[in-house]
Amino acid sequence: MDFIISIIRALFRHRWVIISVTVLISLFAIFYTRHMRGGYDVKATLYTGIVSGYNLESEKRTDWSIIQNSMDNLISIIQAESTLKQVCLRLYARVLIKGDPNKDMDGITASSYRSTYDHVRNSPHGKEILALIDKTSEDKTVANLEKYMKPQKDNYIYGLFYYNHPFYSYNALKNIKVQRRLTSDLLDISYSSGDPGIAYNTVSILMEEFVNEYRRIRYGETDKVIEYFKSELERIGQQLRNEEDDLTKYNVEKRIINYYDETKEVAAINKEFELREQDALFAYNSTRSMLGELERHMDSNAKQVLKNMQFIEKVREASTLTGEISEAEAVPTNQQKNDQSLDASKKRLTQLKQELNSLSDSYVSHKYTKEGTSRTNIIEQWLEQTLAFEKAKAELSVVQDSRRELNERYVFFAPVGTTIKQKERSINFTERNYLTVLQSYNDALLRKKNLEMTSATLKVLNDATYPISANSTNRKQIVIASCVGTFFFLVLLFILIEFIDRTLRDAPRARKVTGFKIVGAIPYSNSSPQSKIYFQAAIQELSNSLLRYFTKRKSPELFIVNLFSTLEDSGQEELGRQLDEFWKSRNLRTRLLVYGEDFQTEDSRYLLAKSVTDFYTPQGEDILIVVYPALIQSNIPTELLLDSNVNLLVSPADRGWKTVDQQLASQFLCQVNKSDVPFRMCLTHTLPNAVEDFTGMLPPYTLLRRLGYRFSQLSLTEKIRSGSFRKRSEQANNDDE
Numbered sequence: 001m002d003f004i005i006s007i008i009r010a011l012f013r014h015r016w017v018i019i020s021v022t023v024l025i026s027l028f029a030i031f032y033t034r035h036m037r038g039g040y041d042v043k044a045t046l047y048t049g050i051v052s053g054y055n056l057e058s059e060k061r062t063d064w065s066i067i068q069n070s071m072d073n074l075i076s077i078i079q080a081e082s083t084l085k086q087v088c089l090r091l092y093a094r095v096l097i098k099g100d101p102n103k104d105m106d107g108i109t110a111s112s113y114r115s116t117y118d119h120v121r122n123s124p125h126g127k128e129i130l131a132l133i134d135k136t137s138e139d140k141t142v143a144n145l146e147k148y149m150k151p152q153k154d155n156y157i158y159g160l161f162y163y164n165h166p167f168y169s170y171n172a173l174k175n176i177k178v179q180r181r182l183t184s185d186l187l188d189i190s191y192s193s194g195d196p197g198i199a200y201n202t203v204s205i206l207m208e209e210f211v212n213e214y215r216r217i218r219y220g221e222t223d224k225v226i227e228y229f230k231s232e233l234e235r236i237g238q239q240l241r242n243e244e245d246d247l248t249k250y251n252v253e254k255r256i257i258n259y260y261d262e263t264k265e266v267a268a269i270n271k272e273f274e275l276r277e278q279d280a281l282f283a284y285n286s287t288r289s290m291l292g293e294l295e296r297h298m299d300s301n302a303k304q305v306l307k308n309m310q311f312i313e314k315v316r317e318a319s320t321l322t323g324e325i326s327e328a329e330a331v332p333t334n335q336q337k338n339d340q341s342l343d344a345s346k347k348r349l350t351q352l353k354q355e356l357n358s359l360s361d362s363y364v365s366h367k368y369t370k371e372g373t374s375r376t377n378i379i380e381q382w383l384e385q386t387l388a389f390e391k392a393k394a395e396l397s398v399v400q401d402s403r404r405e406l407n408e409r410y411v412f413f414a415p416v417g418t419t420i421k422q423k424e425r426s427i428n429f430t431e432r433n434y435l436t437v438l439q440s441y442n443d444a445l446l447r448k449k450n451l452e453m454t455s456a457t458l459k460v461l462n463d464a465t466y467p468i469s470a471n472s473t474n475r476k477q478i479v480i481a482s483c484v485g486t487f488f489f490l491v492l493l494f495i496l497i498e499f500i501d502r503t504l505r506d507a508p509r510a511r512k513v514t515g516f517k518i519v520g521a522i523p524y525s526n527s528s529p530q531s532k533i534y535f536q537a538a539i540q541e542l543s544n545s546l547l548r549y550f551t552k553r554k555s556p557e558l559f560i561v562n563l564f565s566t567l568e569d570s571g572q573e574e575l576g577r578q579l580d581e582f583w584k585s586r587n588l589r590t591r592l593l594v595y596g597e598d599f600q601t602e603d604s605r606y607l608l609a610k611s612v613t614d615f616y617t618p619q620g621e622d623i624l625i626v627v628y629p630a631l632i633q634s635n636i637p638t639e640l641l642l643d644s645n646v647n648l649l650v651s652p653a654d655r656g657w658k659t660v661d662q663q664l665a666s667q668f669l670c671q672v673n674k675s676d677v678p679f680r681m682c683l684t685h686t687l688p689n690a691v692e693d694f695t696g697m698l699p700p701y702t703l704l705r706r707l708g709y710r711f712s713q714l715s716l717t718e719k720i721r722s723g724s725f726r727k728r729s730e731q732a733n734n735d736d737e
Contacts, residue, residue, distance in 0.1 A: 006508055010498040011491060012708070013689060018490045022483055029482040036478075038470035039192035042199040044207060045462035046187040048074060074187065075178045077217065078210050084173040086142075086209045088161045089149075091201055092116070092168050093141040096133050107466055109197040112167065119165075125156050167198045176206065186461065196467045203464035211458055222448045229441035236434045243430055247423045254416050287389035318352040319390035321345050503656045504683060506690035513657045514665065516649065516681040519545040521690045522575060530699065534688050537695045539578050542682060543586075545694075546579070549646040549678055550623070556613050558621060560644040564628040564636060565651060566664040571684035572650035576627045583623060591621040601634040610639045631664040638671045646678045653686040 011018070050070045077083060098106045099113025120129050132144040149157040160168050176191045189206065193199035256262065325345050504510040507518040520542030523534045550559040561579070563572040573594055580592040593616060595601050605615045612624060626644075628636050641647055649665070651657075672679055683690065692698055697709045710718055 006512070007495055007498055009506075009508075010494055013687075014490075014494050018487060018494070021490055022487045025486040026479055026483040029479045033473075033475045033478055036473045036475045037194055038473045039194055040196040040199045040467040040470055041190060041192045042203045042464050042467055043188065043190045043462070044203050044460060044464045045181075046189060046207065046210075047459045047461045048185045048187060049458070050074075050185060071180055071187075074214070075180070077214055078178045078187075078189065078206065079174065079176065080213070081170060083206070083209055083213045084170055084176075085161055086213065087173060087202060087205050088168045088170070089142050089145045089157070090138065090205045090209065091198070092157075092160065093133065093138050093145060094201055094205070095167075095198075096120075096130075097135055097138055097141060104197065107197050107200050109195055112195045112198050116167070120156065123156050124154075129156055166194065173202070176202070192471070196470075200464055200466045207460050207464070214458065222444060226441070226444045226448060229437055229444055232437045233434070233441055236430060236437055240427065240430045240434055243423065243427045247420070247427065250419065250423065256416060256420070283388065283392035283395070287385050287392050318349060319386065321349040321352065322391040322394065324394075325349065325391070501656075502658075504651060504653045506653065506686065507683065507693050510651070510653070510657075510681065510683055514662075514681065516665075516679070519648070519680040519682055521653065521683040521686040521694055522571070522578075523686050523688055523691050525574075534691055534698055535578075537698060538691045539582050541694045543579060543582050545680075546646060546648070552645070554643050554645060555611050556618050558612070558618060558624045560612060560624045560626060562626050562628060562636075562641060562644045562647045563650055564647070564668075565630045565649065566661040567632055567655075568630050570630065570650050570652055570655075573627050575650055575682065575684060576625045580625055588623055589621045590623040590625060591619070592625045592627065594627045595629045595634075601629055607637065609637050611643050612640065631668060632660065636668075636671075641668075641672050642675045642677055644677055646680060647672060649679070649681045650684060651681060653683040653690060655685075 048071065050067055095108055095113055095116050099108040099110070099116070101110055101114050101117065103110055105113075120126050123129065129148070132141065132148055134140040134144065145157055149155065149161075151158060153159070161170055163169055164171055166172055172193075176189065179188050179190075180186070181188055189203060191199055191203050191206075193202065250256075325342060501509075502513050504513060507521060510516070510518055520538065522538045522542065523531065525531060525535045546561060554560050563576050565572050576592050576594065580590050583590045593599060593612075599606050599615045601607075603615065609615055612618075612626065616624075618624070626640075628634075649668075651661070669679070688698060692709065697706070
């Protein structure tokens with residue numbers, strides 16, 4: 001409760017500071033906001049079509065995270081620095097092209113044109129910038145500005161966007177607000193500016209630049225992907241065609257129609273010829289053995305028959321025909337010609353066999369050999385075996401030649417097959433790669449078509465409209481906020497100061513900081529009549545408080561008051577003189593002893609004194625006021641402190657209670673702790689309101705003063721008695737006279 005009271009008193013004490021500073025800040029706010037104008041709001045609505053629009057890539061299930069990401073991307077593109085830079089350049093070009101310094105033209109106000117034109121004209125490169133403005137084309141002007149804009153500090157266009165221009169800077173344009181309307185496809189774009197034409201054209205240009213920027217971003221990446229897949233498709237397609245042509249050329253060179261069927265046919269023929277070779281070899285060996293056996297059983301006549309030239313020629317012709325017949329039967333060529341030649345050969349062979357039989361019969365003289373074998377049968381058998389041998393020999397030769405040809409075919413087909421498989425594998429790999437790239441290319445085309453559909457759905461549902469009236473300003477709110485903010489800031493500041501400040505200032509704070517009892521407060525003394533009244537009232541109150549402690553005389557039969565302080569220049573000498581004069585005015589015999597004048601603190605009589613009489617001889621006084629030096633300079637003997645009626649610590653109210661003060665006071669309390677001599681504290685150099693805590697209300701007794709005093713004392717419901725205050729006022733006036 002005491003802390004709350006002290007806070008209220010502190011605020012009441014600084015009431016004029018709080019009120020004056022608050023009023024001053026409020027006046028400043030009123031002065032600096034005198035030119036404030038209400039902003040012009042322009043709004044537009046953009047339909048995106050992302051949520052409910054048709055999408056070629058979408059599945060049946062709606063992915064809300066993708067939708068939210070797409071909406072966030074649209075908002076980010078609208079508020080992107082690159083988009084706002086294009087808006088800045090186009091807005092700047094439009095103002096200088098369509099604006100007029102005397103009247104509003106095409107949504108461009110005359111004031112915005114004048115400010116823009118004067119700004120660029122007064123710049124160091126004004127003529128150079130104005131030369132970039134092409135009155136016939138806004139696009140050409142924007143292109144010229146883009147070429148001129150470079151990231152340099154002294155570049156006018158670069159600084160126009162990155163400095164703090166109210167219309168064209170990035171800091172101004174980034175105040176464009178973009179908000180999605182609930183969970184719909186709609187985006188609300190709003191912008192506020194002090195110029196209606198600037199606000200209107202900014203939003204209008206933003207709608208155009210946003211769509212263009214969105215298409216540049218989305219189409220740019222998609223077109224690059226499509227271009228890459230297209231080039232890869234052409235490259236792989238050309239590679240595939242080259243590989244296929246190379247395989248065709250290789251098949252033509254190697255005379256390959258169908259490698260796998262041909263190799264199967266060769267394998268089947270090889271197997272057949274193996275069997276025929278075995279049969280031919282078996283027949284060849286058997287007929288050769290049979291001929292040898294028959295020739296061994298022949299006699300001389302039979303052998304002469306064999307040696308006959310005619311017989312030999314016919315046998316040779318028969319052998320030749322037999323070989324031809326065997327070869328024709330083994331390896332057929334033309335079916336019709338083969339049949340005719342084979343029939344002719346067989347007829348000739350039959351004829352030769354008959355002729356040979358006739359020749360052999362004419363040379364045979366005996367029908368049987370000595371072993372009993374018929375000569376006719378031997379010759380016939382020999383002829384048959386000879387023909388069979390020739391036939392087997394011819395068939396074996398034919399089969400062996402065919403086997404050699406087949407071996408050559410194997411040697412031919414082995415590397416050809418490996419090469420064909422390699423080429424087919426390469427073609428297969430290239431074909432699969434081609435199909436993969438083709439699928440990716442189709443996906444990219446589908447993506448582009450989907451983006452075209454998405455961009456087609458980006459439509460301005462509500463166009464920007466030119467604002468007619470400005471919004472109400474928040475000037476009143478600014479003034480009120482500055483007033484209230486200043487007031488509460490000062491209140492909190494003084495509360496904080498009240499909480500941490502250790503300046504003694506008044507009796508309650510001194511009691512809180514030091515813990516000592518306060519018996520009086522003495523104000524500043526000056527030549528004004530009112531100050532003299534306050535000072536006399538304070539001295540009188542202090543005198544009355546001290547006289548209450550004069551209950552018993554100390555040795556030597558005196559009432560003794562000790563005045564001392566912790567630090568120098570505390571006012572104890574002045575206070576002692578004022579008390580001495582006041583008591584003398586009341587016909588009291590008093591005496592003031594001041595250190596350095598009436599006694600020396602370095603004197604041994606003082607240092608070893610047991611009583612005041614050790615360094616002073618009484619002269620019939622009733623009251624003795626002893627002013628001791630500051631405790632930081634010299635120690636006061638304990639016996640002198642105990643031989644007194646009251647020990648009064650004097651401390652200035654405008655000085656803080658420091659650690660050294662607390663240390664000196666604690667040491668002093670140790671000296672008088674066990675005695676019954678009262679230890680009190682008196683404040684000097686106080687303000688008048690601190691004196692009123694002891695004396696009550698002091699003049700002047702005006703109504704405002706009475707109300708202020710009541711509030712400072714928290715006497716909120718006290719009844720004002722005008723009569724008593726009138727009497728006190730008259731008494732004060734008499735005192736003044």
